[in-house]
Amino acid sequence: xxxxxxxxxxxxLSLILSACITNDYYSxxxxxxxxxxxxMKLAKGEFSVKMSPVEGSNTLKLEKVYTGQLKAESFGExxxxxxxxxxxxxxxxxxxxxxxxxxxxxxxxxVHRGVMQGENKELLVSISPDSGTxxxxxxxxxxxxxxxxxxxxxxxxxxxxx
Numbered sequence: 001x002x003x004x005x006x007x008x009x010x011x012x013l014s015l016i017l018s019a020c021i022t023n024d025y026y027s028x029x030x031x032x033x034x035x036x037x038x039x040m041k042l043a044k045g046e047f048s049v050k051m052s053p054v055e056g057s058n059t060l061k062l063e064k065v066y067t068g069q070l071k072a073e074s075f076g077e078x079x080x081x082x083x084x085x086x087x088x089x090x091x092x093x094x095x096x097x098x099x100x101x102x103x104x105x106x107x108x109x110x111v112h113r114g115v116m117q118g119e120n121k122e123l124l125v126s127i128s129p130d131s132g133t134x135x136x137x138x139x140x141x142x143x144x145x146x147x148x149x150x151x152x153x154x155x156x157x158x159x160x161x162x
Contacts, residue, residue: 040141043069043101043156051078062095070156072099074110088117094128104160106136110143127158136160 045068051060062076076095093112109131114123125143132139141158
């Protein structure tokens with residue numbers, strides 16, 4: 001059986017991700033942002049990612065280590081595709097993040113959706129509603145991924161119940 005990732009190549013997944021991601025980065029001193037009348041906390045740092053094929057399926061296993069204000073490990077799965085038209089591709093992923101966020105421990109789930117068509121690129125990474133556990137119960141928000149000079153950074157915009 002020929003897997004989709006042998007067709008597109010694992011390195012292509014990095015291309016999808018980097019093509020959908022901004023190269024902007026917030027100052028490390030920014031701790032909050034106001035969006036649509038809500039004050040959200042910001043957590044920033046770096047992460048490493050390892051992707052490997054899942055035997056007998058058309059998915060990739062994700063393993064990440066987050067450092068910075070989010071100290072955590074995550075595990076998940078990713079599915080990606082590209083069309084015969086150069087520059088058109090999509091991916092979806094779900095990952096469970098477990099660790100500490102600004103000193104609060106627990107876990108939550110991130111849902112990814114990345115789409116690119118030529119110069120049009122979109123990446124949305126959201127915290128899955130009601131996925132927070134322990135001290136992170138009730139967490140909401142989203143994540144921006146930034147790749148600068150080959151390094152992966154995150155900006156987690158989040159809110160926790162009072």
